[in-house]
Amino acid sequence: MTPILEIRGLAKSFGGLRVIQSLDVTVGAGEIVSVIGPNGAGKTTLFNMISGIYQPDVGEILLDGASIVGASPEQIANLGIARTFQTLRIFLNMTVRENVMAATYGATKTRLWQSVLRTPAARREEQAIRRLAEEKLGFFGDRLVGYRWDQPAYSLSYANRRRLEIARAMASEPRLLMLDEPAAGMNPAETREVTELIGRLREEAGYSILVIEHDMHVVEGISDRVVALDHGVKIAEGSFEEVAEDPGVIEAYLGHGAAKTR
Amino acid sequence: MSDIGVDRWVEESGDRHEQYSGWTAPARRLFDSIRPGWRLGGFVFLLALFPILAPQGTVRVGITALLLVMLALGLNVVVGWAGLLDLGYVAFYGFGAYFYAIVASDQLPAHWPSWIAIPVIVVATALLGALLSLPSRRLVGDYLAIMTLFFAQVFVELVRNFQRLPGISPDFDLTGGPNGITGVTPWSLFGFEFNTFNRNFYLLLALLVLLVVGLHNIDNSRTGRAWRALREDTLAAEHMTTPVNRLKMLAFAVGAAIAGLTGTIFASVQVGVFPNNFLLVFLITIYAALILGGIGSIPGAVVGAIVVAFAPELLRNPGTGSWLFYIGLVAILVGTLKKWSLVAGIVAGVAAFGFLVRQTALTIWDDSILGVANDTFVARIVDGWLLILGQHQDVVANYAFVLTVVGGLGVTVTKGWWRAVVAIPTIYLAILVWENKLALQPAVTRQLLFGGVLMVMMAVRPQGILGTRRVEIT
Numbered sequence: 004m005t006p007i008l009e010i011r012g013l014a015k016s017f018g019g020l021r022v023i024q025s026l027d028v029t030v031g032a033g034e035i036v037s038v039i040g041p042n043g044a045g046k047t048t049l050f051n052m053i054s055g056i057y058q059p060d061v062g063e064i065l066l067d068g069a070s071i072v073g074a075s076p077e078q079i080a081n082l083g084i085a086r087t088f089q090t091l092r093i094f095l096n097m098t099v100r101e102n103v104m105a106a107t108y109g110a111t112k113t114r115l116w117q118s119v120l121r122t123p124a125a126r127r128e129e130q131a132i133r134r135l136a137e138e139k140l141g142f143f144g145d146r147l148v149g150y151r152w153d154q155p156a157y158s159l160s161y162a163n164r165r166r167l168e169i170a171r172a173m174a175s176e177p178r179l180l181m182l183d184e185p186a187a188g189m190n191p192a193e194t195r196e197v198t199e200l201i202g203r204l205r206e207e208a209g210y211s212i213l214v215i216e217h218d219m220h221v222v223e224g225i226s227d228r229v230v231a232l233d234h235g236v237k238i239a240e241g242s243f244e245e246v247a248e249d250p251g252v253i254e255a256y257l258g259h260g261a262a263k264t265r
Numbered sequence: 266m267s268d269i270g271v272d273r274w275v276e277e278s279g280d281r282h283e284q285y286s287g288w289t290a291p292a293r294r295l296f297d298s299i300r301p302g303w304r305l306g307g308f309v310f311l312l313a314l315f316p317i318l319a320p321q322g323t324v325r326v327g328i329t330a331l332l333l334v335m336l337a338l339g340l341n342v343v344v345g346w347a348g349l350l351d352l353g354y355v356a357f358y359g360f361g362a363y364f365y366a367i368v369a370s371d372q373l374p375a376h377w378p379s380w381i382a383i384p385v386i387v388v389a390t391a392l393l394g395a396l397l398s399l400p401s402r403r404l405v406g407d408y409l410a411i412m413t414l415f416f417a418q419v420f421v422e423l424v425r426n427f428q429r430l431p432g433i434s435p436d437f438d439l440t441g442g443p444n445g446i447t448g449v450t451p452w453s454l455f456g457f458e459f460n461t462f463n464r465n466f467y468l469l470l471a472l473l474v475l476l477v478v479g480l481h482n483i484d485n486s487r488t489g490r491a492w493r494a495l496r497e498d499t500l501a502a503e504h505m506t507t508p509v510n511r512l513k514m515l516a517f518a519v520g521a522a523i524a525g526l527t528g529t530i531f532a533s534v535q536v537g538v539f540p541n542n543f544l545l546v547f548l549i550t551i552y553a554a555l556i557l558g559g560i561g562s563i564p565g566a567v568v569g570a571i572v573v574a575f576a577p578e579l580l581r582n583p584g585t586g587s588w589l590f591y592i593g594l595v596a597i598l599v600g601t602l603k604k605w606s607l608v609a610g611i612v613a614g615v616a617a618f619g620f621l622v623r624q625t626a627l628t629i630w631d632d633s634i635l636g637v638a639n640d641t642f643v644a645r646i647v648d649g650w651l652l653i654l655g656q657h658q659d660v661v662a663n664y665a666f667v668l669t670v671v672g673g674l675g676v677t678v679t680k681g682w683w684r685a686v687v688a689i690p691t692i693y694l695a696i697l698v699w700e701n702k703l704a705l706q707p708a709v710t711r712q713l714l715f716g717g718v719l720m721v722m723m724a725v726r727p728q729g730i731l732g733t734r735r736v737e738i739t
Contacts, residue, residue, distance in 0.1 A: 075503070077504075077508050081506050088501065092498045093498075094498060095497060096497055097490070097494065101490055105491060105493075105494040105505055105507070106505035107487070108487055108505070108507045113487055113488075118487070118488055172505075175505060
């Protein structure tokens with residue numbers, strides 16, 4: 004079976020700085036893969052290359068076996084990769100519901116003149132994406148309930164903004180969901196909730212998930228596989244336990260010599 | 266877990282909707298209870314009465330106002346929704362106007378009928394808008410503004426100097442150069458000629474209704490949402506399946522098409538076009554209308570444009586200007602002192618000071634230095650203690666103006682009682698300057714006053730009259 008995402012020999016430099024070097028990563032169907040590594044390891048750059056912001060210098064990025072290198076972020080999103088951002092990027096001055104509905108642009112067909120005249124087809128489609136948005140927001144249960152849907156997104160709390168960003172990513176009906184530090188800035192209770200949520204995203208919504216996370220409790224709780232990066236090089240890959248005990252990973256996080264004193 | 270979105274909070278949300286407070290509350294609740302369609306209907310009805318009720322000769326102002334409303338609505342698409350700072354917008358208006366003037370006058374042998382000319386011009390302006398959107402693929406913010414500003418300037422220079430362009434025969438004067446084009450045939454549809462102010466007013470009103478409804482529908486469609494999404498965060502919008510470059514192009518094209526359509530009516534109403542109709546000053550006026558009304562809001566654009574079009578006309582009357590001046594003065598006093606007793610003290614101080622100045626002046630010289638007071642209500646009140654000069658009025662007022670500025674600076678650097686000591690003569694001088702100079706030149710003063718009102722307005726309500734406040738930071 005072809006994996007959802009397959010990355011082969013990926014490399015990227017900014018000037019003389021080699022950010023990613025000959026990196027191989029695969030995400031199987033229905034798999035949750037975590038990418039860990041110290042700050043500056045190249046995790047977000049990896050995400051930016053997959054989602055089309057940067058073009059890789061060398062290497063292949065295959066989605067369901069087809070290359071997506073050179074495609075624009077919009078095309079990649081339409082092909083079925085959705086992402087969230089490390090620094091939240093929701094549409095602050097739009098309502099919660101509109102935020103989610105905005106992500107259905109690529110899947111809808113109403114032309115401008117149909118919108119102007121509000122033709123029956125346009126109304127039907129508008130109704131459909133409204134329901135879709137409500138369904139995606141409903142996934143978050145009590146946290147993003149109905150009375151919030153017509154509030155502007157800036158009125159949401161930080162944790163709810165993170166949830167909204169995930170709901171928005173879900174609205175483009177992706178096959179692969181990429182979450183960039185979903186638990187950043189969350190308190191311990193919310194972090195546990197994020198762990199459960201990512202599990203539910205796979206079980207109930209059926210996404211394959213690639214996630215960057217610093218919180219090791221989250222990583223331990225969700226990962227089928229963990230990929231550890233340091234200075235743009237993959238230093239370990241395997242189950243959480245294998246990676247957590249890898250001397251290279253401990254060294255990358257704690258410094259040279261730390262592995263021996265353990 | 267309960268059903269999606271149905272829980273206690275939702276059930277109670279009816280009781281929890283925003284409560285208005287203050288003396289405007291009943292009016293605002295009443296306004297909210299009217300359905301949007303009826304609001305538009307009522308508003309249009311009131312506007313439709315304008316040519317019937319307005320004094321002779323003011324229908325022209327109404328037409329100017331409606332033209333500005335249409336332009337503000339078009340600009341709102343590009344700037345308010347898509348968030349693209351387009352300073353070349355006035356050129357689309359000019360392009361539409363010139364295009365119509367050329368094909369509907371003796372400039373060309375072919376006189377196009379309106380039903381051909383108008384659609385062709387709207388489409389051509391939209392294409393020009395799409396072309397002008399090309400820089401916005403790479404440039405945003407200030408850089409896009411500079412690029413588009415350049416285009417606006419090029420347009421005016423082009424129509425001014427068409428004859429001198431290389432390769433153009435000097436006999437072929439398509440744009441009429443600095444003299445513009447005259448003798449334009451008005452709009453004529455289905456055998457109905459729009460050749461009077463009243464007819465044009467109702468034509469504009471009908472188009473306005475169509476435009477407002479159409480734009481409202483776009484705002485609540487996938488296109489409108491995509492525009493706002495790319496305004497809020499272009500990168501995120503792109504990651505959410507939005508083809509941002511195509512949508513920027515569409516925003517420019519729609520805005521330009523509206524401006525082009527408005528241009529054809531302008532050329533038809535004015536029966537001519539001149540390069541000076543499309544200068545940057547007018548672009549600023551459109552922006553002022555949109556910003557004053559509330560950027561991003563359809564009703565805001567309409568109201569803002571009407572205010573910007575009518576306010577200078579109202580201020581043309583020196584009496585209105587005087588009211589605004591004195592109310593502004595009192596408002597500043599109340600705003601800074603925050604206590605009525607202090608305000609009354611200052612006002613009494615100014616009156617006493619004025620009385621002294623007047624008596625001193627009259628003892629040194631004699632009655633012959635006095636001029637005739639402005640015949641307005643307020644001027645009659647201040648008459649007893651204000652010096653209205655008969656001779657050297659202009660010179661004295663100029664010196665008084667300089668002293669007013671110095672006094673104003675003095676007020677900002679002094680404290681406590683000294684501040685009152687400086688403030689009283691300063692206020693007196695300000696009134697002296699007003700009554701002796703500014704009130705006598707309403708043509709100049711109204712611009713100053715209107716600018717002042719706009720500044721105060723934007724400080725008090727930055728989101729505009731009907732706009733919603735936007736949050737920029739997370």
